[in-house]
Amino acid sequence: MVIVSKKVPVREQDPKVRATNFDEVCLGYSKEEAMQEAERCLNCKNPKCVSGCPVSIDIPGFIQEVKNGNIEQASKIIGEASALPAVCGRVCPQESQCEGKCIVGIKNEPVSIGKLERFVADWARENNIKPERPAKTNGHKVAVIGSGPSGLTCAGDLAKMGYEVTIFEALHEPGGVLVYGIPEFRLPKAGVVAPEIDNVKALGVEIETDVVIGKSITIDELLEEEGFEAVFIGSGAGLPMFMGIPGENANGVFSANEYLTRNNLMKAFDSKYATPIITGKKVAVVGGGNVAMDAARTALRLGAEVHVVYRRSESELPARVEEVHHAKEEGVIFDLLTNPVEILVDDNGWVKGMKCIRMELGEPDESGRRRPVEIAGSEFELELDTVIMSLGTSPNPLISSTTKGLDVNKRKCIIADETLGKTSKEGVYAGGDAVTGAATVILAMGAGRAGAKGIHEFLSSK
Amino acid sequence: MFEIVNARELTNNIYLMDVKAPRVAKSCEPGQFVIVIMDETGERVPLTICDYDRKAGTVTIVFQTIGASTQMMAKLKKGDSFKDFVGPLGCASELIEEDIESLKNKKILFVAGGVGTAPVYPQVKWLKEHGIDADVIVGAKTKDMLILEDEMRKAAGNLYITTDDGSYERKGMVTEVIKDLVQNQGIKYDCCIAIGPMIMMKFVCLLTKELDLPTIVSLNPIMVDGTGMCGACRVTVGDEVKFACVDGPEFDGHLVNFDEAMKRQQMYKSEEGREILKLQEGDTHHGGCGHCGGEK
Numbered sequence: 235m236v237i238v239s240k241k242v243p244v245r246e247q248d249p250k251v252r253a254t255n256f257d258e259v260c261l262g263y264s265k266e267e268a269m270q271e272a273e274r275c276l277n278c279k280n281p282k283c284v285s286g287c288p289v290s291i292d293i294p295g296f297i298q299e300v301k302n303g304n305i306e307q308a309s310k311i312i313g314e315a316s317a318l319p320a321v322c323g324r325v326c327p328q329e330s331q332c333e334g335k336c337i338v339g340i341k342n343e344p345v346s347i348g349k350l351e352r353f354v355a356d357w358a359r360e361n362n363i364k365p366e367r368p369a370k371t372n373g374h375k376v377a378v379i380g381s382g383p384s385g386l387t388c389a390g391d392l393a394k395m396g397y398e399v400t401i402f403e404a405l406h407e408p409g410g411v412l413v414y415g416i417p418e419f420r421l422p423k424a425g426v427v428a429p430e431i432d433n434v435k436a437l438g439v440e441i442e443t444d445v446v447i448g449k450s451i452t453i454d455e456l457l458e459e460e461g462f463e464a465v466f467i468g469s470g471a472g473l474p475m476f477m478g479i480p481g482e483n484a485n486g487v488f489s490a491n492e493y494l495t496r497n498n499l500m501k502a503f504d505s506k507y508a509t510p511i512i513t514g515k516k517v518a519v520v521g522g523g524n525v526a527m528d529a530a531r532t533a534l535r536l537g538a539e540v541h542v543v544y545r546r547s548e549s550e551l552p553a554r555v556e557e558v559h560h561a562k563e564e565g566v567i568f569d570l571l572t573n574p575v576e577i578l579v580d581d582n583g584w585v586k587g588m589k590c591i592r593m594e595l596g597e598p599d600e601s602g603r604r605r606p607v608e609i610a611g612s613e614f615e616l617e618l619d620t621v622i623m624s625l626g627t628s629p630n631p632l633i634s635s636t637t638k639g640l641d642v643n644k645r646k647c648i649i650a651d652e653t654l655g656k657t658s659k660e661g662v663y664a665g666g667d668a669v670t671g672a673a674t675v676i677l678a679m680g681a682g683r684a685g686a687k688g689i690h691e692f693l694s695s696k
Numbered sequence: 697m698f699e700i701v702n703a704r705e706l707t708n709n710i711y712l713m714d715v716k717a718p719r720v721a722k723s724c725e726p727g728q729f730v731i732v733i734m735d736e737t738g739e740r741v742p743l744t745i746c747d748y749d750r751k752a753g754t755v756t757i758v759f760q761t762i763g764a765s766t767q768m769m770a771k772l773k774k775g776d777s778f779k780d781f782v783g784p785l786g787c788a789s790e791l792i793e794e795d796i797e798s799l800k801n802k803k804i805l806f807v808a809g810g811v812g813t814a815p816v817y818p819q820v821k822w823l824k825e826h827g828i829d830a831d832v833i834v835g836a837k838t839k840d841m842l843i844l845e846d847e848m849r850k851a852a853g854n855l856y857i858t859t860d861d862g863s864y865e866r867k868g869m870v871t872e873v874i875k876d877l878v879q880n881q882g883i884k885y886d887c888c889i890a891i892g893p894m895i896m897m898k899f900v901c902l903l904t905k906e907l908d909l910p911t912i913v914s915l916n917p918i919m920v921d922g923t924g925m926c927g928a929c930r931v932t933v934g935d936e937v938k939f940a941c942v943d944g945p946e947f948d949g950h951l952v953n954f955d956e957a958m959k960r961q962q963m964y965k966s967e968e969g970r971e972i973l974k975l976q977e978g979d980t981h982h983g984g985c986g987h988c989g990g991e992k
Contacts, residue, residue: 404923406733406740406780414925444782446923450719473939474927483930483937483956485963492926500739500920507737508765510967583959630924632942 239342242271244349249563253534256418256503258425259560260324260349265305268353272301274338275345282335283347288680289387291315293332293347300350309358312351313365317390317434318383318679320359320426321412323352326676327554359429364436365394371438372396374693377462379447379633382410383675384468384666386434387682388689392466393437395690400462402445407499410470411667411675414499415491417528419535423498448632453640457661463693466655466685467648467664471672472630476623477520481577486512486585490521490529490624497532514538514620518588520574521624522546525672527557529622530566540566541616545573545593545606571595571606575613577621587617627672637662647671654688655681663688698732698781701754703774706843709761710811711770712746718753720745720783726818727789727914727946730755731922733780734772739765742919744815744891744945745784746844755781758814758843785922786945789819789889790912796826802886804830805877805909806852807870807900809892810837813844815914816891821851829853831885833873835892839864870896871903878907885909890949894961898954905950913949915940918963931957 245261246252252259263271275297283293292311299308312319328334328348336344374397378389381403389399407413412427421427435441447453447469456462474489476482493511496502502511513536519529522544534540542561544551547570551558562568571593578587592612595604629646641649641658648657648664655663665681667673702714720730729744747756761767772778791799804823808816813834823830832852836842837860849855856873858866866873870892877883888911890900897913904911919929922941929940932953938944 404782405921406782414921444780445719446782446785449784450723450782473924473942476927476930476937478937483932483960485959489927492920492928495920495926501737508739510964512963512967583956583962630942632924 237274237276237338237342241274241343241346241349242267244346249560249565252419253564256535258422259419262356263349263353265303265353265357268300268350269303271346271350272297275301276337278337282337283332283345286331286333286335287315288331288676289315289683291332291351296354297345297347297350300354305354305357306361306363308354309363312354315683316679317387318412318430318675319351320355320430321383321421322676322679323348323350323355324421324426325416325674327674329555331676355430356426359426365433367436367438368394368396370396371398374398375400375462376464376466376689376693377402377456377460378466378468379453380404380410380468380470380666380668381408381431381441382412382468382470382666382678384678384682384685385410385466386431387679388466388468388665388685389439390434390437391683391686392689393434393439395686397689397693398438400440400442402447403441403443404446404469405499406443408441408443410468414495415525415528417494417498417532418503419531420528446632448636453633453637453662463696464661464663464689466682466689467633467657467662467668468666468678468682468685469630469633469668471627471667473628474623475625475628477574477625479574479576481579481585482623484577484579484585485583486514486619487577487621487623488512490519490525490622491627493529493622494525494532497536503532503536511536512620516618517541517620517622518543518569518574518616518618519622519624520544521626522551522553523624523626524553524557526624527553527561529624531561531564533620533622534564534566538620541569541618542566543569543572543574543588543590543616545571546603547571547595550603569616573606573608574621578615585619585621587615588621589613589615627667629668629671633668645671650681652681653684654691655685656688661692663692697777697779699777700772700774701752703772703776705770706758707840709770710758710841710843711761712756712758713772714749714754714756715778715781716753717755717781717783720755720781721748721750721753724748724755724784725788725792726822727792727815728784728786729815729922729945730757730781730783731785732757732769732778732782734765734769735779738768738779740780740920740922741765741769742785742916742922744914744916745818746814747818747821755783758811760811782922786941787943789822789946791819791889792822799823799826800828803884804828805874805885805888806830806832807874807888807890807892807896808832808834809870809890809896810835810841811843812892812896812914813848816889817844817847817851819889820848824851831877831883832856833858833870833877835859835870835873835896836864837861869899871899874900874903874907878909887912889913889946894954894958897949897952898958901949901952901954911949912946913952914945915947915952915957916945917957917960931960
């Protein structure tokens with residue numbers, strides 16, 4: 235059998251057009267394209283792709299069904315391992331996970347696993363295929379904190395095992411980072427996220443919004459007063475970090491979290507909504523991760539000239555290759571090997587520019603990446619009216635400071651074991667960004683699955 | 697949905713509502729705040745808690761109509777609902793964490809300005825319930841703008857009311873009353889809690905610093921989620937940048953950078969102005985300001 239060397243290309247919105255709208259960039263495969271791409275899968279006996287998947291989807295299994303045109307069966311196979319396939323097909327870093335391990339990828343382009351997963355999930359949604367609710371529950375109540383990727387996954391897995399699960403969400407909409415963080419043009423909210431959350435609810439999971447655990451009610455109260463026998467904490471990343479440089483509190487300096495929350499969760503881009511946003515004419519986004527790319531591409535769509543300011547070079551950018559590629563296509567300017575040293579502020583307290591210094595790469599540091607070093611005397615000024623800081627987050631203390639006997643590490647992240655999500659407190663499990671610090675949707679989902687397994691072992695041995 | 701079980705206009709443009717929110721009513725303490733969302737397209741509006749009834753499961757909020765969102769909220773009646781009502785958020789007042797016996801030996805002064813009377817009230821009431829009489833200064837622009845007078849009379853030890861225009865009781869700013877009590881009458885206060893407009897808190901703090909009177913203020917900066925996620929509410933306190941929603945809203949007033957905080961409060965002023973215009977002009981609104989793109 236001869237393998238077609240390249241992936242079946244996926245249709246995308248033209249960069250010039252999409253730079254001015256919030257519609258989805260990638261248009262996905264048709265059934266014919268998906269079946270054609272599925273032909274490229276070798277159906278390996280010892281599939282490396284599965285070991286590359288944090289939730290261990292039976293990848294060759296579902297791809298064989300796609301090859302034969304049995305999309306409903308394919309969706310059932312994916313559904314056994316993942317509660318959010320339409321989300322994962324869009325935002326997983328496949329190049330470093332399943333597709334990174336694909337055997338076909340050694341000599342050719344790997345099988346386009348992510349796009350196939352997305353096709354199957356979208357097809358199932360369009361054809362109204364819903365997961366089946368268990369016939370009856372086992373009578374055990376479990377609370378899940380946070381309705382982001384880890385919480386939804388954990389809740390979905392537990393519900394399938396028969397548990398009565400309630401998710402508590404602090405914000406007014408469920409979805410966590412899928413709703414407040416990742417923009418509409420990468421992950422449509424009404425079209426993709428909401429139906430996947432509905433699928434979790436269809437399994438019997440209840441979601442109570444507007445409950446801030448640690449404030450509205452504590453974990454101890456959930457266990458002692460509300461009859462929950464176990465708790466999974468999937469509360470997410472936390473407080474945005476800033477650089478600590480002069481001028482950072484000026485008007486017009488935002489965290490990426492604020493900028494994205496205003497636009498995504500609060501829908502500032504849509505004039506029907508009351509939320510204000512500063513659009514800016516010339517915007518700098520400081521940082522090089524996926525969140526930075528999201529903020530940059532959002533500012534671009536709101537009409538600004540956008541510069542990504544990053545202290546290392548392009549090859550060290552932590553963002554997915556696809557995101558960087560899309561950002562460039564759309565017209566985002568990359569000022570690499572550049573580091574801000576001061577935000578320049580006008581007499582009214584607004585940003586008027588940013589003083590930066592050029593960097594060069596020195597010896598590798600602890601992370602294995604070459605350390606950026608300042609080039610003496612290379613300071614220069616960028617004229618700007620808006621700065622978006624995208625430097626990561628530090629853990630939110632709300633839960634750890636109000637839960638008796640819950641240990642945190644030096645970085646204030648909750649300590650939980652990787653395979654079962656077990657914390658220092660009996661009956662309390664945790665996973666996702668609250669444990670690891672900011673990471674990816676799929677890693678959080680993997681941790682949600684581990685937590686569900688841990689809780690099931692704990693409650694069934696009681 | 698969170699039902700409004702009681703709604704009334706306290707005075708011109710200041711409204712009081714009791715909202716059914718059992719989880720919040722059960723766990724809230726004086727000094728904390730809530731976030732309300734009116735409807736599907738509404739903003740997240742932070743409001744301090746004015747009172748609560750744990751048995752009835754209700755929380756009392758007081759707000760002044762400032763932006764488009766609060767103007768819309770003012771139209772809600774008894775029986776209507778807020779789409780969302782989240783809380784309690786922020787830290788409780790430090791007073792309630794203190795040992796009651798040592799608190800009883802303290803002479804406490806509250807300074808409330810305008811709608812800031814609302815968040816002062818639950819603290820004064822809490823102290824009263826624990827057998828402590830605190831002195832309270834309430835400042836209002838005019839007699840018409842004064843709120844919660846009867847409630848405050850019941851809860852406070854001595855109540856001093858002052859109006860900017862002299863239309864009721866004393867005439868002048870709250871700072872003049874503080875000077876009168878401390879310098880003329882020689883009352884020795886151990887601590888002061890001042891809540892009101894940013895500019896009032898700034899001038900109270902300038903004065904109490906001179907008087908060597910430790911002062912706590914409650915800040916109400918712009919915020920989005922109110923749980924520590926967005927960082928919009930950052931304020932400089934001493935050498936540190938704090939998030940008002942998780943570290944506050946109460947801070948040591950002598951360390952707060954009020955000038956920066958006041959500038960930050962203005963951040964969305966022009967956006968808010970446009971929203972109000974849109975609300976007032978209704979269907980006839982077509983942009984025209986050159987910024988909102990309404991003419992595109």
